Each structure stands twice: as C-alpha cells, then as structure tokens.
Amino acid sequence: MTMDRLGDMRLFTEAATLGSLSAAGRKLGLSPAAASARLIKLEKALLARLFERTTRQLRLTDEGRLYLQHCRIALQAIDDAEAALQAGQNRVRGKVRISATSDFGRHMLRGWLDDFSRLHPDVSFALTLSDSVSNLLQEEIDLAIRFGAPPDSGLAARSLAPNRRVLCASPNYLARKGVPQTPAELTGHHFVVIFTAAGTLNELAFVRGEERYSYTLPVADAWETNDGAIARAWALAGHGIAHQSIWDIAADVRSGALQLILPDWCTHEAPVHALFHANRYMAPRVRVLLDFLIERFETTTGALLGDLAYPPERVRLRQDLSPEL
Structure with a gap:
C-alpha cells in the first residue's frame, strides 16, 4: 500500500466524518480541487463509488460505508503503532477523542479538560456530547464517560464514581402544584422526560426498604427532549418534575434552585463509568487522561455530591457504621 493510498483513506474518512469533502480537504491542507481529484482517483482504484454527491450533500453509498469501517480500523492501527513508539519516549501528546453526556460534558468535563490541558499542553481534544451510548467499536472515540451499566460489548469499563438518578423540580413549580409525599401522589403532575434512540426514559421503579412501587411518567403533556442539559434547564424553569443524574443537579440542589422529590425513595443507581476499547493499545495521552x-x-464526589451521592437510607447506614470520633 502506498503512502498516497493512506492519504486518500484519511481524506475519505475525514469527509465521511465531517460530511463535507471541502472541509476534509481544509483539515488536511488540500484545496477543494485537489481533494476532489484525490477522491475520484481513490474511487477509480477501488472500482467503486464511495459517495453520492450533490451540491449540498455528501452521502455514503453502501460500498462507502463498508470501506469506511475498514479504513477506520487500518488508520487506527497505524495511529496506535505511532502511539506505542511515543510511549517508549514518554511523550504525552496528540488528540484524544472523548465522548460524554451533554449536561455533564458542558458543565463539568469541559472545565476538567481545560485543567488537564494546562498540565499537558501538547494534548488536544475532540469532544462529542450525546446522551445516547456511542458505538465506540465503529466510531473514532478513545474514551467515553457514561452514567449507568456499561453495554454488553467488546468494551472495557472502569468505574469512576457513584451516581443515582433522582426526581427534582423547581421551588416555584412545587409551590404551584404541591410536593408529592409518595410515588402515588405523582399523578396529576407535569414532567420533563428524556428520550433516546432506545426509547423514552419514563419507567420508574421506586424502592424504599422492602417497599416497591412502579410508576410510568405520562408523556402526553410532558416536555420531551433528547438532551440532558435541556431537561435540566426546563426543570429549573418550572416546567415540571425531571428525573436527573445527581451529578447534573447537585449544585442546583445545594443552591436551592432545585428541590429533591421523594428523597427517601431510590429510583435508579447508575454509577459513572469510563468506557474504552478492550483490545486496542491505549495511547499514553489516553492513559494519562484516564488516571486524571x-x-x-x-475528589469531586466528596466536594460536590457529599451525602447526595447516596440514597438517605445508605447515608444513615454509613453513618451508623462510622466509628465515633
């Protein structure tokens, strides 16, 4: 395989990722005419059309989707080999492609990456924010931060912190509609509901000691979004009760902007995990970032969450088991 072919593969992969051949060319230092010529040359060599092209859209063909999967694997293998050489030289540099949920990524991880960059200025980031589980086996993601059980796949998972989902609403909303004292009293309330590609997240299973109660959040009149940051903003604005990660709303609860509802009931515990490729060499920049x-x-679990990290029953148990000072 020639170096020209590797360059063509990178151009093709970038064009598929960015949805634009000219944008891919600019990223790789090519003029639009040069990028177009190289793609045409690649298609002729493969005897296959990789894109359906119009003046406004670049869409992969079936052959293009198949070739893209293999290009990503081949190019990643080359990048991994170079990273292995860098590891021997103890150099922490290059780009880390990281994925996180929208609200956590905007309000917490973004600042952490700035802190990391000050320690390692030769590392840059490509941050993807999405509340759906990224398909790391096909996408160019080195590390994903996700709340909940890791998917059953070829991915490795490292538990990072405790997390639970809680019901919350603004004091203004609760002053208008009342504060539910039992799960049954949720009937008649308004809700902010998150939906994903897998479906709407509106099924709640309440647990308190030996008590169990199931409740389905009605969606007919709910405010619905696929973005956790929007759901939090709508809850703050008083549009209804939201079921949020404690990491996303702990600061709002501390400040009084949001109030926990049915805090004695546990609805869903979803520890934070870092997901990464189990069978891929971990570049020094990724390993150092994971350790960071x-x-x-x-440190943040204690400083930000404190006792909010666990259901009240668990907190009381931990306090009972703690030795007296």
Whole structure:
C-alpha cells in the first residue's frame, strides 16, 4: 500500500466524518480541487463509488460505508503503532477523542479538560456530547464517560464514581402544584422526560426498604427532549418534575434552585463509568487522561455530591457504621 493510498483513506474518512469533502480537504491542507481529484482517483482504484454527491450533500453509498469501517480500523492501527513508539519516549501528546453526556460534558468535563490541558499542553481534544451510548467499536472515540451499566460489548469499563438518578423540580413549580409525599401522589403532575434512540426514559421503579412501587411518567403533556442539559434547564424553569443524574443537579440542589422529590425513595443507581476499547493499545495521552479523571471524580464526589451521592437510607447506614470520633 502506498503512502498516497493512506492519504486518500484519511481524506475519505475525514469527509465521511465531517460530511463535507471541502472541509476534509481544509483539515488536511488540500484545496477543494485537489481533494476532489484525490477522491475520484481513490474511487477509480477501488472500482467503486464511495459517495453520492450533490451540491449540498455528501452521502455514503453502501460500498462507502463498508470501506469506511475498514479504513477506520487500518488508520487506527497505524495511529496506535505511532502511539506505542511515543510511549517508549514518554511523550504525552496528540488528540484524544472523548465522548460524554451533554449536561455533564458542558458543565463539568469541559472545565476538567481545560485543567488537564494546562498540565499537558501538547494534548488536544475532540469532544462529542450525546446522551445516547456511542458505538465506540465503529466510531473514532478513545474514551467515553457514561452514567449507568456499561453495554454488553467488546468494551472495557472502569468505574469512576457513584451516581443515582433522582426526581427534582423547581421551588416555584412545587409551590404551584404541591410536593408529592409518595410515588402515588405523582399523578396529576407535569414532567420533563428524556428520550433516546432506545426509547423514552419514563419507567420508574421506586424502592424504599422492602417497599416497591412502579410508576410510568405520562408523556402526553410532558416536555420531551433528547438532551440532558435541556431537561435540566426546563426543570429549573418550572416546567415540571425531571428525573436527573445527581451529578447534573447537585449544585442546583445545594443552591436551592432545585428541590429533591421523594428523597427517601431510590429510583435508579447508575454509577459513572469510563468506557474504552478492550483490545486496542491505549495511547499514553489516553492513559494519562484516564488516571486524571479517576482522581478528579474521586475528589469531586466528596466536594460536590457529599451525602447526595447516596440514597438517605445508605447515608444513615454509613453513618451508623462510622466509628465515633
């Protein structure tokens, strides 16, 4: 395989990722005419059309989707080989492609990455924010931060911190509609509901000691979004009760902007995990970032969450088991 072919593969992969051949060309230092010529040359060599092209859209063909999967694997293998050489030289540099949920990424991880960059200025980031589980086996993601059980796949998972989902609403909303004292009293309330590609997240299973109660949040009149940051903003604005990660709303609860509802009931515990490729060499920049995030989650769990990290029953148990000072 020639170096020209590798360059063509990178151009094709970038064009598929960015949805634009000219944008891919600019990223790789090519003029639009040069990028177009190289793609045409690649298609002729493969005897296959990789894109359906119009003046406004670049869309992969079936052959293009198949070739893209293999290009990403081949190019990643080359990048991994270079990273292995860098590891021997103890250099922490290059780009880390990281994925996180929208609200957590905007309000917490973004600042942490700035802190990491000050320690390692030769590392840059490509941050993807999405509340759906990224398909790391196909996408160019080195590390994903996700709340909940890791998917059953070829991915490795590192537990980072405790997390639970809680019901919350603004004091203004609760003053208008009342504060539910039992799960049954949720009937008649308004809700902010998150939906994903897998479906709407509106099924709640309440647990308190030996008590169990199931409740389905009605969606007919709910405010619905696929973005956790929007759901939090709508809850703050008083549009209804939201079911949010404690990491996303702990500061709002501390400030009084949001109030926990049915705090004695546990609805869903979803520890934070870092997900990464189990069978891929971990570049030094990714390994150092993972170590940094492990430490940052550990310190922030105590500083930000405190007792909010656990259901009240668990907190009382921990206090009972703690030795007297």
